[in-house]
Amino acid sequence: MRFAADSDLPDPYDGLIESDNDQLLVHDCMGVRIFIDGEPWGVLTLDALAPGTFDNIDPMQLSTFISLTAATVKAAGMIASLEQRVRYATQTSFKYNADHDMIGDSECMRKLRNEISIVAPSELAVLILGETGVGKELVALRIHLESNRADQVMVYVNCAALPESIAESELFGHTKGAFSGAVSDRTGKFELANGGTIFLDEIGELPLSIQAKLLRTLQNGEIQRVGSDKQIKVNVRIIAATNRNLQQAVAAGLFRPDLYHRLAVYPLPVPALRERGKDVLLLAGAFLEKNQQRLGVKKLRLDQDARKTLLDYHWPGNIRELEHLLSRAALKSATPENRLADFITISPTYLDMGPEQLNLPPDDGPTPAVSPPAPSASIDFKNAVDEFQRQLIRQQLAAQQGNMAAAARVLGLDRGNFHRLLKRLEVK
Numbered sequence: 001m002r003f004a005a006d007s008d009l010p011d012p013y014d015g016l017i018e019s020d021n022d023q024l025l026v027h028d029c030m031g032v033r034i035f036i037d038g039e040p041w042g043v044l045t046l047d048a049l050a051p052g053t054f055d056n057i058d059p060m061q062l063s064t065f066i067s068l069t070a071a072t073v074k075a076a077g078m079i080a081s082l083e084q085r086v087r088y089a090t091q092t093s094f095k096y097n098a099d100h101d102m103i104g105d106s107e108c109m110r111k112l113r114n115e116i117s118i119v120a121p122s123e124l125a126v127l128i129l130g131e132t133g134v135g136k137e138l139v140a141l142r143i144h145l146e147s148n149r150a151d152q153v154m155v156y157v158n159c160a161a162l163p164e165s166i167a168e169s170e171l172f173g174h175t176k177g178a179f180s181g182a183v184s185d186r187t188g189k190f191e192l193a194n195g196g197t198i199f200l201d202e203i204g205e206l207p208l209s210i211q212a213k214l215l216r217t218l219q220n221g222e223i224q225r226v227g228s229d230k231q232i233k234v235n236v237r238i239i240a241a242t243n244r245n246l247q248q249a250v251a252a253g254l255f256r257p258d259l260y261h262r263l264a265v266y267p268l269p270v271p272a273l274r275e276r277g278k279d280v281l282l283l284a285g286a287f288l289e290k291n292q293q294r295l296g297v298k299k300l301r302l303d304q305d306a307r308k309t310l311l312d313y314h315w316p317g318n319i320r321e322l323e324h325l326l327s328r329a330a331l332k333s334a335t336p337e338n339r340l341a342d343f344i345t346i347s348p349t350y351l352d353m354g355p356e357q358l359n360l361p362p363d364d365g366p367t368p369a370v371s372p373p374a375p376s377a378s379i380d381f382k383n384a385v386d387e388f389q390r391q392l393i394r395q396q397l398a399a400q401q402g403n404m405a406a407a408a409r410v411l412g413l414d415r416g417n418f419h420r421l422l423k424r425l426e427v428k
């Protein structure tokens, strides 16, 4: 659209641009709408002070220029969205490099797969329940991948790693200056997950104060950045997981009952490994194959007795325990002379169930007392206390299959402090 130089419409820049006589008229003016993917995006205007400036513009050149402008805008938008995806991939989203196959065809695993395929395409919140190491993260990923949001992001949040002081800002974001240290605006995980899925792992560890805020978001689909009173709408599918008994946590006043009911719209229990029958051998086969490649050795296989040992064991640490056990067995059995044979056969002697067990009472048993150092003429108090702490920590780590968060919880220590303690005591 080109305006005549003597158009009596008000000039858009009249009085807005400083000039000597305060009078500055724009005499030639034209504008064009810019469309991106068929949608009106904006207007490009060209203005000149002298009438007739646009008389000699070649219409072909002009339309080329306009198309280039549109293409540039589009490219900039694509770059911005790619940058955002990279940010998701490197900072916030699930680690997609893991092997996502769920191995197993026992009856209970078939049932689980079937449940996943029923609930995944719905928009329902899912609460994944199960002992440590049963594969809850894998189940969460499968739900996301089989949902209608599969091509959107899945943002991972480990609630056990969120100290109360920063949890709200992590989840909901904050505005610049909201608290000391908030040097710039920050997008929270819920906003990052917009359009996709958020996976709230170890939800049972979420502090009560944050539970209240999470409940509000689940109720009205809105979040509020710390330091802002603006409500932001988000469209996020919720998947949560825990190895805790949440109903007990509710009864003990550690978990809000209203939040529990919101999250547990579709509870999805993941069976323990000991309930999966021969799946143990399928999983073992897959893990041995991985180790075979990793160690660069010929075929690793289990002998009859080793198979029986695996089938008979009760697997308190579930699949994670099996995976670690076989990594050790593979390493120990791949001796230089064994490597010469066509097969490396793993017998029960290579299966050390148990460095993780240490004859401790079964789950949830009372914490065993640690024997104090033998008394002697003089005791170095500090070293003795350190040693006592080391023993207690090692016992608890073993009882929790090396799960630091769980060990810290049992010992009633803050996770950050627990890690610092491990470092100071040089507990590996």
Ligand SMILES: Nc1ncnc2c1ncn2[C@@H]1O[C@H](COP(=O)(O)OP(=O)(O)OP(=O)(O)O)[C@@H](O)[C@H]1O
Residues within 6 Å of the ligand: 098, 099, 101, 102, 103, 104, 130, 131, 132, 133, 134, 135, 136, 137, 138, 139, 242, 243, 283, 319, 320, 323, 403
């Ligand atoms: N069905 C399966 N097939 C193959 N690998 C599996 C399967 N289930 C679990 N795994 C593997 O076992 C390990 C433990 O699984 P995961 O981390 O999902 O456990 P979890 O239930 O989240 O445990 P925790 O409660 O301790 O966090 C992972 O390496 C995972 O890839």
Ligand SMILES: [Mg+2]
Residues within 6 Å of the ligand: 136, 137, 201
């Ligand atoms: Mg987990």
